[in-house]
Amino acid sequence: MIVTGRVSRAIALSVAFVLLVALVVIAEINQSGQRQINRVISLSQQRQVMLAELLSELSDAEAGQRGFLLTDDDKYLQAYQAARDRVEPTLNGLNDLFRDNDRLLVSIDQRDMLRHLRVLVGAKLGELAASLALHGANGTEQALALMRTDLGSRTLGEIRDEALTLRDMERDAVGVALARAGRLQLVSRALMGGVAVLNFVLLILAAALWARQARRRAELTEQLATENEDLERRVRRRTTELSALSSHLQQLSEKEKAALARELHDELGGLLIAVKMDVSWLQKRLPNANPDIQSRWSRVLKVLDDGVDFKRRIVENLRPTLLDNMGLLPAVRWITQETCSRAGLQYTEIYPEHEPLLVDDAAIMSFRLVQESLVNVVKHARATQVHVQVVVQNDELMILVEDNGSGIDADRRDAVGSHGLATMRHRVRSFGGTLDIESPPQGGTRVRARIPLAAIVRDPGSLRAIQASSARASN
Numbered sequence: 001m002i003v004t005g006r007v008s009r010a011i012a013l014s015v016a017f018v019l020l021v022a023l024v025v026i027a028e029i030n031q032s033g034q035r036q037i038n039r040v041i042s043l044s045q046q047r048q049v050m051l052a053e054l055l056s057e058l059s060d061a062e063a064g065q066r067g068f069l070l071t072d073d074d075k076y077l078q079a080y081q082a083a084r085d086r087v088e089p090t091l092n093g094l095n096d097l098f099r100d101n102d103r104l105l106v107s108i109d110q111r112d113m114l115r116h117l118r119v120l121v122g123a124k125l126g127e128l129a130a131s132l133a134l135h136g137a138n139g140t141e142q143a144l145a146l147m148r149t150d151l152g153s154r155t156l157g158e159i160r161d162e163a164l165t166l167r168d169m170e171r172d173a174v175g176v177a178l179a180r181a182g183r184l185q186l187v188s189r190a191l192m193g194g195v196a197v198l199n200f201v202l203l204i205l206a207a208a209l210w211a212r213q214a215r216r217r218a219e220l221t222e223q224l225a226t227e228n229e230d231l232e233r234r235v236r237r238r239t240t241e242l243s244a245l246s247s248h249l250q251q252l253s254e255k256e257k258a259a260l261a262r263e264l265h266d267e268l269g270g271l272l273i274a275v276k277m278d279v280s281w282l283q284k285r286l287p288n289a290n291p292d293i294q295s296r297w298s299r300v301l302k303v304l305d306d307g308v309d310f311k312r313r314i315v316e317n318l319r320p321t322l323l324d325n326m327g328l329l330p331a332v333r334w335i336t337q338e339t340c341s342r343a344g345l346q347y348t349e350i351y352p353e354h355e356p357l358l359v360d361d362a363a364i365m366s367f368r369l370v371q372e373s374l375v376n377v378v379k380h381a382r383a384t385q386v387h388v389q390v391v392v393q394n395d396e397l398m399i400l401v402e403d404n405g406s407g408i409d410a411d412r413r414d415a416v417g418s419h420g421l422a423t424m425r426h427r428v429r430s431f432g433g434t435l436d437i438e439s440p441p442q443g444g445t446r447v448r449a450r451i452p453l454a455a456i457v458r459d460p461g462s463l464r465a466i467q468a469s470s471a472r473a474s475n
Helices: 002-071 074-097 108-138 142-147 149-286 291-318 320-323 328-343 362-383 419-429 459-475
Strands: 346-350 385-393 394-402 432-438 444-453
Touching: 002 108, 074 108, 074 346, 074 362, 108 149, 149 291, 149 459, 291 320, 291 328, 320 328, 320 362, 328 346, 328 362, 362 385, 362 394, 362 419, 362 444, 419 432, 419 444
Parallel strands: 346 385
Antiparallel strands: 385 394, 394 444, 432 444
16 A cells, blocks of 8 residues: 555656646747747848838938939038938948848848849949039039939839848748747647646546545544544553452452451450560569669560550551541541651641541541541651641532642652552542642642542431531531
């Protein structure tokens, strides 16, 4: 398909190049022919004008000569001399116009006739000069007698005949040039018609190629659309599978944490309590006033108390007993106070008057959201104040954790390596909620989750009572 497209484009470019060359050749032929015709017409017009001037000057010279012979008035002699002086330059100019090596412009007959015309003009001028010389030498009568002979009129008639013949030949040359121009125009039109036909064929070919390419593009587009749709289906299926797997792993992790917390509470807690009771019994049964021994008994009891307290913190972090026994809000209060107190943070809290009873998975999700947000504040925010808020707004449960720390960059919010934020988003989205992480203009970080109550409350029948209570609290 690619090779065929390349061949088609090569053919189209070759035809276009041929058409361009043809147009250039036709234009050059037209211009060359037009220049030749213009040259023929221009030279012919100049020759005809020169011939007319020559005849006019000879006529003026003869009229001035006759006027002087009849009247002896010098003004006629001056007119004769002026006309005679113009004849020679006119003949030279006419001779220059006929001096051309192009057979299309000047023929051999024209050159012969021009030489004969020059001889006749010389004879005519000689005849006029002879009459004037005879007038000066022998008087007017003999000059008039010479003038009355037909020698002068016969010579002038031959000059006119030669001039008219040359003029007719010029007209014929112009006619030949115009005929040649007509033939050239016909050839040019034929060539232009051929080029137009080729251009039309090229347009048809280009349209066919374009339609073919358009069909191929449409087929390729349809194929790509089908493949993209199939790929999107696969991605959606894989995403659903990964989301379900992630939810399953989180639930499994929470179950394992709960089981580990129970084992630590029951087994390790029981052992530590038993050891503490035995140590207390031994201390009472073996009294000793030695200060060192009393100090050792006190340190052992303190270590046991610290171990019990450490066990309690581990158990509460794994699976807070307050969450299972008292509900979400007491667990959130405990984790907020515990975390902020150990980190030296000031904190404020806002909770609803009536706590919504959430399903176990939603309760642990909400608790982990607050816990993870507070851990991020302690580790990264460099904050001094924290605000925790859990409220019911309309048909949603809104959880807000806000600090006055250094904030979080926009690039880090969706970064691939931000597993904690990704886990928080997945927890909230698994219940149909949304999680927004923002950096307000005044600084700090704001984590706000909105979860639909219908997806998390334990008793759907109590949803209306919770919403009514929330509306009364807001008013």
